[in-house]
Amino acid sequence: MTTDTEHSLGEAVAQRIERRWATLSIVIVGLLVGMAAYIGIHQATMPQGRVETADPRTLHISGEFIESNLGSAVEADGSVTVRAIGQQYSFTPQCVVVPAETPITFRATSADVVHGFLIEGTNINTMLVPGYVSELPVRFKASGEHVMPCQEFCGIGHQGMWGKVKVVDKAAFLNMAAAKRRLTCVD
Amino acid sequence: MLTNKRLILAHFWLAFIVFAVALVLGAWQMFVRSPLNAWHINPELYYRSVTAHGSAMGYVFPTLIAMGFGYAITEASLEKPLVGRSWAWAGFLLVAAGAVVAMVPVSLGLASVLYTFYPPMIGNPFYYIGVVMVVVGSWIWVALMSINFVAWKRENPGKPVPLAMFANVAGSLLWGWTAVGAALEILFQILPVALGLRSSIDAGLARVFFSWTLHAIVYFWLMPTYIAYYTIFPRAIGGRLYSDAMARISFILFVVVAMPIGVHHLFADPQVGAGFKFMHSVFTGLVALPTLLTVFTICASAEIASRLRGGRGAFGWIKALPWSNPIMLATALSLVMLGFGGAGGLINMSYQLDTTVHNTQWITGHFHLIFGGAIVIMYFAIAYDLWPHLTGRALESFGLMRTQLWLWFIGMIVTTFPWHYVGVLGMPRRMAFYDYANPAISPEAFSVAMSAVGGLILLISGALFLLVLVRGQLGARGEADAYRFAVPLHMPVRIPAALNSFGLWLALMVGLTVVNYGFPIAQLIALNETSVPAVYVGVGR
Structure with missing residues (x-):
């Protein structure tokens, strides 16, 4: 029984760390996309608008x-x-x-x-x-x-x-x- | 339980023979365009060689690896013989025949259009027909993977599908849909012109169709590598996989967001407006997500293995990893190359930074580092890991394997880092030679020579790889144990249906492609007078 509890405790810790990393990854990607959007909106460099x-x-x-x-x-x-x-x-x-x-x-x-x-x-x-x-x-x-x-x-x-x-x-x-x-x- | 060993071996052997031929061509190309070559060659030979190298490395080699590895995964993870064995052989023969049909006109110089086709240039129709045969052959594999997946689920209701098989099916579905873009381009645009039924073609629309295939194809190449990271690497170093659920989420993310991002290849093109370029740029950012998740899970799995072996300290555990194990070495080198290549990819995804490097040698360096480096080194690892189970003979040359892997890594770095550098200087790609006496180009000469040396190192590594496999084929007989995949640290007993099936994800994959590609394609089809005269190419024209 104790090992079972330890096991599920370990699983909870593992999942928490994993969630933190996933959140950090999303923030990194969001930041990069945000930078590109900011530069684009401010017209520093934009692709041609129409065909x-x-x-x-x-x-x-x-x-x-x-x-x-x-x-x-x-x-x-x-x-x-x-x-x-x-x-x-x-x-x-x-x-x-x-x-x-x-x-x-x-x-x-x-x-x-x-x-x-x-x-x-x-x-x-x-x-x-x-x-x-x-x-x-x-x-x-x-x-x-x-x-x-x-x-x-x-x-x-x-x-x-x-x-x-x-x-x-x-x-x-x-x-x-x-x-x-x-x-x-x-x- | 591998029952169709000959089928799997046939795929791997043909893949590696094609790879070896294309590798020789690649090394030759590196040399002739560098200042080490004292005199210019006929440029047509160079473009002929680039077409063969690209078609073999892009279409034939990774497809055969994915197919062979896919059959191995099906049998080993589901623990039952493959359903549809004769169809699998038919697919293999179609791919093999297609490769020959495509390569004959290329070798004769009748289709030097490069593997990206570049209409309105039009080559010999048999080149395109050969490529279509390769794709159709691989679609048989796509269908077989789903059939085996569904059959197993029916026999084992409620049970989680083994991760290796889940990922394998994800890769096959990804390929099935991503190949549609190029298929539409070839069947409805290029082939009618190549056969002489029409004489004009919309080059802009063709580029949009091709971009649909062009980016996600890289994730198809990547799938066997990621499957090896998750399901071979932790087992091979005596550890456990950190998380089964996160692995499934990563593969699902690839299926969903790998497709609607291809227009980032068209950032500098006039036929797509700014809005959709931005949409595709955002989705390209999203596709970095599964890779970030994977890097975490794989490093955490390595740490588990190390701590089980007595590794200590915040970073000290890295020393305790089994570095003499070729799979350990290959995975570590692969992750280093993935890191550099991925960082380059994040640069390419931004329209603003891409303007500096678009269509320069930077791009050539980028995809050689990712595909030739991070991905192909894991193909070697997969072969090393599977070989004893396929041949029934032990692979004993561990020292040779390590040398081969190190040489591949060093060769890839020496080839691609100078390429990135001259790309930033503005050196255009895909040229048969350069005038190094021109003061504007001469600063690039040394770096190009370095790349050629890297090509030579890669050639040596490729030869060593084949040597290891041949020695394995001739080694002493000894029955290998059953082929196993890595076990997760916390074995899932029940998992949500969403992480055990593909219905929802397929709908999203198709839906997102329609959203992100529907308008640009419809707009170009509706635009009048954008079809331009075909320019037929080939020796004697």
Whole structure:
């Protein structure tokens, strides 16, 4: 009888410790999720809110991704919009020029298969899925050059798909923009 | 009581042969893309190899382990012969045939699309047909596990189903449902295009379907490992399982929350809105819960074993554990890798932190550490533990086993830690080679070379593993005792029906998937003009 009581006593202790750990685990997970929610709500970084489409068969004929519209453009409010296309196995423009310390919106899509790009040394990272438009707000702190590889397998030439981003001084950028509607590095 | 030893051995042998071939490919890939390789190869060969490595390691190897181990658990824990023996052989043959059908076009360079398929790139139809055969073969196993579970419950009304079998059925149900996502993608989207019946495909929708499979498949790979933690490890080190009920709750949590979280793979994708990305991020947090519970229960079970052996002190008991026992060593190394890999996973689940590492080598490092490290090292342990019972011959090379396990651990750390590091630097994944002369890339060269050395260590460990198994197969005959699973400290006499059946949990699993995937899928199906022309790939195109 005594051993029985000891046994059930031990079981009660075991269950109490276990419950404490389970509670602690729930608190840890809750804290992590809460942090992500807080950052998301305060718009520090959020995924794009809505789904936009673009037909890769007609990209070159009409719409915002026609060749003459690709590159960096200064908007009326002083922000900059960069439009780009990924295709096997390059970006257009292959070298993007942007001003430092300026709100920039990247709008990009794919002309064939799934691509993506990340800009090394920054948190800029997105997929390019044919049929859909990727949009992301970015801001570069300092001028300099970054490589911009395609980060998704897109065929046997994938390893050669490296673009470039040149961040220039804001005044220099506006000077260039005064002469031309859409900018790339080669202008 | 293992009666179908040949069936189980066939699964394990085929699994480990596939594993060995894929391991060689993996080590070769590590080398050719590193600065140690003086000259570039034809990149097509690299992607061909990645496709074979991924398909074999992702679809064939763990599926065969789960199936073989599942049959062993059914017979040993329920203490009766398997119901549906010939169906089990049919499933095995289907998986084996599917692997061959898929690998022939891949080897010929006709389907270098990687194991994640990546439509609108479309390869040879036989590649996809082979993958479907593997999945259908495994679905036979899924059905058999439930049939055996229900039959035993009918014969033993009111009794708790043994934990090993309960967990095994949980894993099979998880796989049965998670495979549906990729199956829908292949059958309704990819195959019609691969066969030439249609020429366009919605790549965004395909990625959503694949994400349904892509994350929960990892938990399917994980199931045999967790079953080994709970039901082999405590027995092998001479202890008891801390808690039977908590183990059941952990497995149930996997069944319920492993599925509705896959969109975290699409954080950077344009075809899913922010709301559902957040939902899936929250559920990804929840799936950390069963792992946290498991780590507690397993460490507590180890402490019980140690104290039974005379271990003392708050931490002194760790020294008294039977470290020379390969199962002890494998479990400890596995938990260390699970700790690092899990911490990386918590980083990936947050949209904000993921933007730094999405699709970089960090991700490759993460899943190799979790799957190749924490999970596969326990597959080795399962094989070591089961082998004498399957072959009727003792495994005697304990020193060799320990060396093999240590080499696997060291190799995995040397491979994946540099991978994580270059990922943070922004190195993109899945490239056949890099221009290390580029000043933007050259700082990554040393780490990539380190990873290649890790690949070599893993290759040596894999060879030692096969050596142990072959020696076991040729060893002296000796009848092993009946195969047993760990006994809980407090044996449950009666348990709530909810912890002894799956009806409610299946309803929740399907319901949550519908809630979290229904809208994104319906929205994409309703969107017009998102189908894009297929891009057929393959040598000669």
